[in-house]
Structure formats: structure tokens, C-alpha cells
Amino acid sequence: MIERWQARVRAMSLLAGLALLALALLGLQYGASTYVQRVAVDIGIMIILTVSLNLSNGYTGVFSLGHTGFMALGAYGSALLTMTPQVKALNLPDLPAWLAHVHLGFLPALVLVGLAAAAVALAVGYPILRLTGPYVAVATLGFLVIVHIVIINAQAYTRGARTFLGLAPLTNLWWVYGAVVVTIYTAWRIVNSPIGRAMLAVREDPVAARGAGVDILRARLWSFAVSAFFTAVAGALWAHFILAFSASSFWFAVTFEVIVMLIVGGLGSISGSVAATVALSILSEVLRNAERGVTLFGYHTPALYGLSQIVFALVFIAFIVYRPQGLFGDREFSLWPILARWYPPLREAVMAGRQLAE
Amino acid sequence: MTAELVLEDVHVDYGGVAALKGVSLSVREGELVCLLGANGAGKSTTLRTISGLVRPRRGEVRFAGERLQALSPYQIVARGIVHCPEGRHIFGGLTVQENLMLGAVQRRDAAGVRRDLDWVLALFPDLAQRLKQRGATLSGGQQQMLAIARALMARPRILLLDEPSLGLAPVVVQTIFRVIRDLHRQGTTILLVEQNARQALAIADRGYVLESGRIVSSGTRAELEADVQIEKAYLGA
Numbered sequence: 001m002i003e004r005w006q007a008r009v010r011a012m013s014l015l016a017g018l019a020l021l022a023l024a025l026l027g028l029q030y031g032a033s034t035y036v037q038r039v040a041v042d043i044g045i046m047i048i049l050t051v052s053l054n055l056s057n058g059y060t061g062v063f064s065l066g067h068t069g070f071m072a073l074g075a076y077g078s079a080l081l082t083m084t085p086q087v088k089a090l091n092l093p094d095l096p097a098w099l100a101h102v103h104l105g106f107l108p109a110l111v112l113v114g115l116a117a118a119a120v121a122l123a124v125g126y127p128i129l130r131l132t133g134p135y136v137a138v139a140t141l142g143f144l145v146i147v148h149i150v151i152i153n154a155q156a157y158t159r160g161a162r163t164f165l166g167l168a169p170l171t172n173l174w175w176v177y178g179a180v181v182v183t184i185y186t187a188w189r190i191v192n193s194p195i196g197r198a199m200l201a202v203r204e205d206p207v208a209a210r211g212a213g214v215d216i217l218r219a220r221l222w223s224f225a226v227s228a229f230f231t232a233v234a235g236a237l238w239a240h241f242i243l244a245f246s247a248s249s250f251w252f253a254v255t256f257e258v259i260v261m262l263i264v265g266g267l268g269s270i271s272g273s274v275a276a277t278v279a280l281s282i283l284s285e286v287l288r289n290a291e292r293g294v295t296l297f298g299y300h301t302p303a304l305y306g307l308s309q310i311v312f313a314l315v316f317i318a319f320i321v322y323r324p325q326g327l328f329g330d331r332e333f334s335l336w337p338i339l340a341r342w343y344p345p346l347r348e349a350v351m352a353g354r355q356l357a358e
Numbered sequence: 359m360t361a362e363l364v365l366e367d368v369h370v371d372y373g374g375v376a377a378l379k380g381v382s383l384s385v386r387e388g389e390l391v392c393l394l395g396a397n398g399a400g401k402s403t404t405l406r407t408i409s410g411l412v413r414p415r416r417g418e419v420r421f422a423g424e425r426l427q428a429l430s431p432y433q434i435v436a437r438g439i440v441h442c443p444e445g446r447h448i449f450g451g452l453t454v455q456e457n458l459m460l461g462a463v464q465r466r467d468a469a470g471v472r473r474d475l476d477w478v479l480a481l482f483p484d485l486a487q488r489l490k491q492r493g494a495t496l497s498g499g500q501q502q503m504l505a506i507a508r509a510l511m512a513r514p515r516i517l518l519l520d521e522p523s524l525g526l527a528p529v530v531v532q533t534i535f536r537v538i539r540d541l542h543r544q545g546t547t548i549l550l551v552e553q554n555a556r557q558a559l560a561i562a563d564r565g566y567v568l569e570s571g572r573i574v575s576s577g578t579r580a581e582l583e584a585d586v587q588i589e590k591a592y593l594g595a
Contacts (some may be wrong), residue, residue, distance in 0.1 A: 089529050112364075194459070200449070201452070205447050207443065209460075211435075211442070211443050212435070212440075213436065
């Protein structure tokens with residue numbers, strides 16, 4: 001009884017959340033400056049990166065440092081799929097004919113690069129996901145290095161180390177937040193399914209997981225592949241938003257930025273990932289503006305370039321020292337305790353339901 | 359085909375050090391067999407070999423006629439051989455309920471899983487009140503109960519229990535042994551490893567005694583209890 005009621009409330013709050021999100025997006029689209037819109041798009045892409053990385057690094061304990069490689073795959077792959085043959089002839093004259101004439105819509109391109117990344121993740125993961133702990137981190141870092149070198153040398157497809165351009169600005173708020181919703185929903189469904197429990201078991205205690213009958217490699221591969229799928233989608237969205245990038249765009253800076261957000265949010269908490277990404281992105285944006293110097297209460301600060309990164313680093317260190325489990329630990333944000341606190345009848349109903357159940 | 363577990367001349371070594379030197383034993387359907395022996399005799403290694411966590415160098419492990427040593431641990435669980443490891447190995451960060459559901463990770467019969475959940479919670483009422491609690495917050499005895507309950511959630515055809523009484527208070531040990539005896543009476547086949555030889559023997563049908571990787575004695579409960587050597591070595595004269 002109480003469960004059915006909770007399920008109904010959950011469905012309603014999900015709908016309400018989606019409606020709120022749509023309203024916020026409408027507000028951003030018609031009421032906000034281009035600058036704010038761009039920040040919002042950036043945050044959305046970071047949310048996808050962080051939540052998807054959480055699936056492998058947080059829930060399954062496969063600490064990957066190579067996800068940026070999947071992001072690069074999504075970026076270059078989707079660009080090659082969506083650019084018109086004319087633009088390709090101009091920017092990438094050496095493309096093989098079959099690819100030079102491909103011209104897909106944005107959605108099929110996103111799905112295709114996602115699937116391609118998942119396939120690569122399975123192929124790469126099959127040997128390296130037998131490793132554990134720091135060895136996985138090093139091996140996945142090796143994957144990132146390989147991707148980087150391939151990008152620099154596959155000049156016909158990527159223009160090598162030079163800037164890649166010619167993409168259409170397809171990414172907008174709706175695409176990004178549509179993908180955010182799909183990513184969060186998928187991650188949430190996986191985490192709360194038997195395969196998600198298997199993933200958690202692998203992280204908690206591989207020996208016991210094997211004893212309980214979990215196929216460890218399969219659980220790890222699953223999380224790695226799904227995570228790669230969404231990371232590639234985020235890469236594609238980012239490419240069609242930033243429009244000009246190069247091999248060095250997919251390197252350590254973005255790798256560590258996502259890992260910081262993941263750890264600050266909490267390994268194993270989807271809502272933590274979202275909260276940390278939003279908070280840290282806004283913080284870094286504010287700080288970046290402050291770098292140029294601001295006037296506060298009549299006092300003018302000098303320009304301090306690099307300030308935002310230093311503060312970012314300090315925030316990270318403070319978190320590691322004082323709250324190593326991150327904002328939310330491995331718990332999810334839940335409306336229930338808050339609702340129950342502010343609305344006593346609800347609390348009584350829940351208690352009564354619990355007594356009934358016993 | 360009866361579901362008989364057979365080990366034949368099983369040799370295992372860890373990096374060159376022999377742990378099992380030709381162990382042969384069998385567990386027939388419905389039996390409670392205990393495996394006794396001192397520290398380092400190879401009791402846990404025997405269980406780990408059966409469940410596929412270590413590979414034998416020589417010899418054969420068969421269940422219901424099928425050779426097990428070619429299978430992965432999860433495939434062995436799928437055959438109905440469930441290992442409840444020494445030191446409990448519960449998932450400390452997960453709730454009691456999640457721990458129990460992980461025992462049933464390979465099962466697809468949702469209704470049966472729900473029935474078995476009620477069944478194990480009836481066996482261990484302590485757990486029923488703590489479904490939402492994290493495993494790490496349980497006491498040692500409760501953790502052991504959780505470990506056994508989790509193994510039962512897989513609906514084992516043979517349950518391998520490794521030192522279920524290790525480090526527990528005497529009262530809790532009584533409870534654990536009572537549950538093991540009840541499970542046996544309900545028809546579960548059990549291979550029990552224990553240092554607590556007297557109590558293990560008291561509820562077993564048969565037993566084997568391991569000494570530095572070899573079986574040195576075996577027999578029914580009465581035979582083992584009558585054996586003077588065992589009396590001296592393991593039961594305390």
C-alpha cells in the first residue's frame with residue numbers, strides 16, 4: 001500500500017521535475033543572455049560526463065582515467081558524421097570517399113558515436129578490466145594516450161594536431177538537457193537493477209561478489225561500456241557547441257576536471273555528481289570573471305589571472321581532507337526526509353504504513 | 359542423477375607450496391558433512407577449490423557428474439554450489455536487503471526470490487528488523503547470519519560453510535549451529551568446515567579430518583567420535 005503510494009508520488013515528482021526543467025530551459029532561452037546560456041550548456045555537458053564516469057569509477061570501482069578518450073571519439077566521430085560533403089572537401093580533403101559523402105542528422109550521429117564508443121570500451125575493457133585498483137587507472141590512462149596519438153597521426157580524419165573546424169552549431173540547451181535527462185534516467189535505472197547491485201558488489205568486495213555468483217568481468221564491462229556511451233555523447237555535444245577543437249582539447253585538463261567533480265559530489269551518488277557539477281561550474285565561472293578584477297564595496301581587486309584554478313584546487317584539497325566521501329557520499333538526495341519534516345501528516349502516514357507492514 | 363559432490367585426488371598449491379596433497383571426499387544429496395582440521399590443514403582451500411576460486415593442479419572436482427574445474431566461479435554458483443566464505447565477506451557499504459538480493463543475483467524467478475527472502479528472514483529474525491541498515495553496522499554474529507542468509511538466497515543445492523562460528527560469542531555460536539542443523543533437516547546439503555570440532559560433529563552425518571593437506575581419517579559421526587586419536591587432537595581430551 002505504502003509502496004504503491006510512494007511509487008505514485010515518485011512518478012509525480014519525476015514529472016514535476018521534468019516540467020520544472022522545461023520551464024527553466026524556456027526561461028534561459030528567452031530570458032537569459034547568451035553568456036548565461038553558454039554556461040548552462042557547458043554545465044549540462046559536464047553533468048553528462050560526471051554522471052557517466054560515476055557509473056564506472058563510482059559504482060563499479062573501475063577507476064578510469066581514460067574516459068576523455070571516449071569523449072574525443074564522440075567529438076571527432078560525430079563531426080565526421082554530421083558535416084556536409086562540401087565542408088569536408090574543404091577542411092578534410094584526404095577523407096576516404098565513403099566517409100566524405102556521409103551526412104547524417106544530429107540524433108543518429110549521437111547514437112552512432114555512443115555505440116562506437118561502447119564497442120571500443122568492450123574491446124579495450126576485455127583485457128584491462130581484469131586488473132583492479134591503481135592498475136586499472138594506469139591502463140585506462142594508457143588508452144587515453146593511445147587515442148591522443150591516433151588523433152594526432154590520423155591527419156586525414158582529424159587534421160592532426162591542427163584545429164578541427166567546420167562543424168555546424170547543432171548543440172543547444174534542449175539537446176544537452178535532453179541528453180542529461182536520458183543519462184541520469186539510464187544511470188538511475190541501471191544502479192537500481194540487479195546488474196547495478198552486481199556492480200556495487202564488485203566495488204565493495206570482489207571476493208564475496210564472486211562467491212555470491214556475480215560474473216565480475218561482465219559487471220565491469222557493462223558499466224564501462226554504458227559509461228563510454230554517454231561520455232561519447234557528451235563529447236559530440238561539446239564538439240557541436242565549441243565548434244573548434246584539437247587533440248589537446250581531450251587531454252589531462254578535462255580528465256581531471258571531471259574527476260574532481262565526481263569526487264566532490266561523491267563516488268556512487270548520481271545526485272551528488274549533479275550537485276557538485278553545478279556548484280563547481282558556477283564557482284569556476286564566477287572566479288574566472290573575478291580574475292579580471294572586481295570592485296566590491298568600493299574596494300577594487302587587481303587582476304589575478306589563474307585565480308580560478310588555484311581556488312578550484314584548494315576546494316578539491318579541502319574536500320579530500322574534510323569530506324573524503326564527497327558531498328553526498330554514496331547516498332542519493334531524497335525528498336522524503338525533507339517532505340516528512342515540513343509536512344507532519346506525511347510523516348505520520350509513512351510511520352503508519354510501516355507499522356501496518358510489520 | 360543424484361547431485362553428489364566428489365573430489366578425487368585433488369592437489370592444490372599456492373605458488374609452489376602444496377596446500378592439498380591428494381584430497382578425495384564426497385558429499386551426497388541431503389547430507390551434512392563436516393571437514394575438521396587444525397589451522398593450515400587445507401580446509402578452506404578445499405572449499406575454495408570446489409567453488410572455483412582456486413584451481414587444482416591435479417585431480418578432479420565433480421558435481422552431479424559434471425567436472426567443475428573448467429568452470430568460472432559464477433558458473434559454479436549457477437550449478438547450485440554456493441560458498442559462504444570465511445570471514446563473512448558481507449558487503450559492508452550495502453544494506454542488509456541489498457546484500458540478500460545479491461545472493462539471488464543469478465535468479466530470474468522474482469516470486470521465488472521473494473518467497474526465499476521471507477524464508478531466510480524467518481530463519482534469522484534479527485535481520486528482518488535491519489533490512490535498511492548497512493552491513494558494516496551489524497554485529498559480528500549478525501554479519502555471519504547475513505552471510506549465511508545471502509548464500510541461501512541463491513537457493514543452493516550444496517551450501518559450503520567456512521568457519522561460521524569463527525570469532526563469535528558462545529550464545530551466537532549456538533544460534534548459528536541450530537540454524538545449520540535446521541537447514542540440514544529441511545533437506546539442504548551442507549559441507550561444513552569448522553575448527554569447533556565437537557559442535558560440528560554433533561550435528562553432522564559424516565566427517566573428514568584433514569591434516570597438512572591430506573585426509574587422515576573419515577567416517578560417520580559415531581565412528582569419528584569414538585576415534586581416540588581425534589579425541590586427543592581436536593576434541594580435547
